[in-house]
Amino acid sequence: MAASAEVENQEDAGETDPTADFRAAAGQSLSRNSTPNSVSPCPRPQDDYFSPTPSLEPPVTRNTLSELDVNKIIHNPKLRHDINFDPELHFRPNLDGEKGKKKKDRADIFWATLKQQLTHFALDRDSFNKTLRRDEDWCLPMLLKAVKDIITTLVPARDRDLLSDGLNIELLMQQFNRGVADLEKLASWLSSVLKLHCAPMRDEWVDRMYRHLSNGNRHNDIDDLVTGLRELLSVLEAMKLDVANHQIRCLRPVLIEDTVHFEQRFFRKKIQTKKLSIVVAHAWYRDGCAQLADSPEKSQFVQAFGDSAAFFFSLTNMMLPSTTLEPERTPRTFLFDDERISKIRSDLLDTICLEICMRKFDELEQLSSISPVLASDATETPGSRWSLCNFNAHPTSRPSSWTFSDRGSDTSSRPSSGFLGTLPLLSDPAESRAKCVALHDSLLALLHTAAPPVLNNSIQRWRDLAQSMALQIMRYVDVPPAARGSFASFEAALEADLCNPQGDLFRQVEAAMRQRLLASLAKSVKEFKKYSGVGIFSVATGGRVNGPARAADPGRERVDRDPGGFASAPDSTPISCGLRDEDCVDELAVRLAHVGILHWRVWSELVYLVEPDVEDAQG
Secondary structure, X not given: OOOOOOEOOOOOOOOOOOOOOOOOOOXXXXXXXXXXXXXXXXXXXXXXXXXXXXXXXXXXXXXXXXXXXXXXXXXOHHHHHHOOOOOOOOEOOOXXXXXXXXXXXXXXXXXXXXXXXXXXHHHOHHHHHHHOOOHHHOHHXXXXXXXXXXXXXXXXXXXXXXXXXXXXXXXXXXXXXXXXXXXXXXXXXXXXXXXXXXXXXXXXXXXXXXHHHHHHHHOOOHHHHHHHHHHHHHHHHHXXXXXXXXXXXXXXXXXXXXXXXXXXXXXXXXXXXXXXXOHHHHHHHHHHHHHHHOOOOHHHHHHHHHHHHHXXXXXXXXXXXXXXXXXXXXXXXXXXXXXXHHHHHHHHHHHHHHHHHHHHHHHHXXXXXXXXXXXXXXXXXXXXXXXXXXXXXXXXXXXXXXXXXXXXXXXXXXXXXXXXXXXXXXXXXXXXXXXXXXXXXXHXXXXXXXXXXXXXXXXXXXXXXXXXXHHHHHHOOXXXXXXXXXXXXXXXXXXXXXXOOOOHHHHHHHHHHHHHHHHHHHHHHHHHOOOOXXXXXXXXXXXXXXXXOHHHOOOOOOOOOOOOOOOOOOOOOOOOOHHHHHHHHHHHHHHHHHHHHHHHHHHHHHHHOOOHHHHHHHX
């Protein structure tokens, strides 16, 4: 079923690659009244053909596709939760990772075994019948049964009698064993049935299946026959996926509206049967209440978030990179949102680190704007401003209107020199702005080329990026030639600022981003509280069933509302990259509000507003 955005809820999806090719040593006809007319010049040893084969199951069966049944969909709690957030959520074959590799390997073994058995049958039918006495050891009848079972789930009940007549497996195997099976006729019948019930886009796939089976039958080619059977199973899997994904689209409004009721019922049973403890979640919420009570932001949070103020206070702080998420202290009430929370934290870290990079660029820009004579003189002494510049000092362009959190960060940092406050700026503001935009875009491009962050360890990605980021920043600064040797110290200082969430500069930027996030979050929460589940989904995701994420939707009207008491930097503030990242922070706020509102509706009366012992007593 990301970052894409795709759900992988199919545990045993089979191999669906229609291009897979297995070349056997002999290609023989299995059509009516045919006998083997050629063998490979280098046939396998007879023991390879005539040895018993292990019992194998087709890679795709009705059982492996059972999760796609509508009854399974409406009772899948994780899928029903995810459907609230992803307008592109859909099933696909899960062939990723180690599990996917094992599935592919099992599928390859099945098709290779089928080809070996068909070749054995073509070479020596008597020996084959003696070797494989049970249908469970014979891949072909098992495959045909799987095909029939899957088609049964795809056709209306009124057509199932015709299916039983047209795909009578016992009769087909008798004809096959006597060499009178008309596989081309069977392929034609299957083609007509599938085209009658599949989406038009699958017609070409069905035609390809028919061509392989027909050519294999006409030209005595086992390779083509097996490829055709493989195509048949693959197109059936695709049809089943099409039906399931269509059902998801149709059921989405109903499932979203019923989310709170369904999840409360589901988790209440877990709590009552002692399969889910609420002690940690309750303690987390109570800690948030206590911290908010002692915070100077209390009145702002209450004004902005009402009765959920303590919850959003704790949730917002949990998103900050400087907050360590300890597994034993992280509420299990977020178990369905682990990935979403991790992604929001990672994206917020990226936004903070990009702002740090831009502030370091501001420092260098100001230093480079000093008169060349002063800069040259400064680099001649060990105490020069280039060699001893405090790269951790914040630029004077930071807006004084930004307020910082009370979470322990300094509101100012020591100046690196006495004259930094009066440094001349570039004469052309437009040129300066264009350079900032170009640098920001290039840093963002570098970030996008980096490897995805490891779960809960996004800092390491920035440690790996520090050198490239420092080099890119230096390329955009008119550094005096005599001062270019300071790159190593600048790189080290940049890495220290980027990778230390407890550092002064990091905490200052984080506090500013927190204020900006809270201002936008207050707007989104105030808006979302008025909506039903479907209404929130429509606003938060842009109301699209298909299409890119909301951040890429330029047509969505931006509505400015009362921020609920949280002051954010005004649009005219000369922030390094804040203006360019404003949409990013707004998008993070929408995602966080979506998660938070739904979470509060499910869990507030179930966990947060009750005592654990009272809830346990009810169980």
